[in-house]
Amino acid sequence: MFPTPIQKTAPWVQTGYKIILPLALIVWLLPLIGIAVTSVRPSSDLAMGNYFGLPSRFAAVENYSAVFENSNIGWYILNSFKVTIPTVIGAIALSCLTGYALAVYRFRANLLVFFLFVAGNFVPFQILAIPVRDLTVKLGLYNTMTGLVLFHVAFQTGFCTLFMRNFIKALPFALIESARVEGVSEWKIFRHVVLPLMRPAIAALAVLIFTFIWNDYFWATVMAQSADVRPVTAGMNELKGQWKVAWELIAAASIIAAMPPVAMFFLMQKHFIAGLTLGATKG
């Protein structure tokens, strides 16, 4: 193990480590702690210049309920779910199929198709934006959830294909071979032999894509015009303009907007990290 396990070092190093660890964490999260404290500060504190001291009283209920009363944030959050959940399902369904095709079959264009997915996944959004918005308008889907979801599904399929293909490649190929020998059809091999083994990959991708799409801001701005389809990221930007210096409200709204992916991360931490660090260990 590297660095040397702290248990094997001198006592003063051990004590030092135990003191520095929480201090480092506080410094690292200082901006976040600041915003959390601000979100429970009564507005009178800010008016009186008490920005950094302890809040004069605990005003969480007041601030958080003001956020819901004075803004559409509840609606924006619902919109974010309506965009995020269908995207997760769509992108994973498509990439189970594409990943399987690229991992199991040998055909001439295999690597070409694979790298097209990988490369497409890295392009800047701006090169897609004008034609994609145009296409969405032509389909009559501009400013709808469906328009946003269709694009997200297509784009995320690139990353998900990379992930799924590498995951299936690492499965024992003998399973597929022996099913073939027994005359099982290709679709049934996928459906009954491989798909059940893909559960960990599906879980990892689900949390990852959920976070990516929930946090998307660019497409939410470009493809959603009106408040009734606006996801929470684009909604936050609007609230910031509306509330200007009412930082206790902006802070509370920020925390509300960040909650779903944060909850997802803490509940599914193992899968999240497995997804994110794919490839960090081999290759």
Next chain:
Amino acid sequence: MSTTRLTRRSQRKLAPWLFLAPGMLMFLVYVIVPILQSIWISFHEWDGLGPMTWVGLQNYVDLLDDDSFYTSLENNVIWLALYLLAVPAGLFIALFLNQTVAGIRFYKSLFFFPFVISQVVVGLIFSWFYAPDFGLLPKILGLLTGQEIAILADERFATYGVIAAGLWPQIAYCMILYLTGLNNINPELVEAARMDNARGWSMLWHIIIPQLRPATFIAIVVTVIGALRSFDLVSIMTVGGPFGATRVLSYFMYEQSLSEYGVAMGYGAAIAVVLFAIMLVFISLFIVRMLSQERNG
């Protein structure tokens, strides 16, 4: 697909394409074709609604004469250079946290926390952190230097302020990649090197870092892509200002073609093509490396 009519051989030939069809179709329609369309649009003058007029390379010639373009390009280079600091910084934190003491898992997740939050929220948090009069940072700077600086309102510092906000989640990302990498280091090699009296820097440099190569590769890939894609933070924290000083290519393109008043589709497309060309250099490098891995693996 009727399996009775198809022989097994032809079934196996056809199957991959049937599995690929839905995903490939979506990807072609929404990713591959739009790239080509954008390149095509960049040779035209177009307001997005009326007819397109062919202008050849005029949009690109205009770019070369546009100060905003040079500012954006320069900022993109600064972003890229400073963003790469996330890689060593992530390694440093990972080394710091790679211990087995009580509660370390909890520490690791909290250090990773900034990455899970959306950039919009990160941008808001840092805007507050930097805010003159009541932000934490100007107060600290005021105590240290006797001078309170409104970072985001100052042309000299604004871009660096935005980049610092971006580094926060990016360092967390690199950290988690390295923590996973450290977890998979061959302990026998480390012990053998210890026997040979390697420790500290020489151990890190000669034994540990070479074994972390896959993690480093991915950390560099995601950091380069993240730096060139930077849009959210600029939009949230400065809207490109003050006086356009924090524009990057992605935001400049948005202003020209996508924002409320942006109707210069051809010009915006040309900016997007330039950004795409820059990224293509990196994408090609990644693909070449992945390809050589495929061949060897």
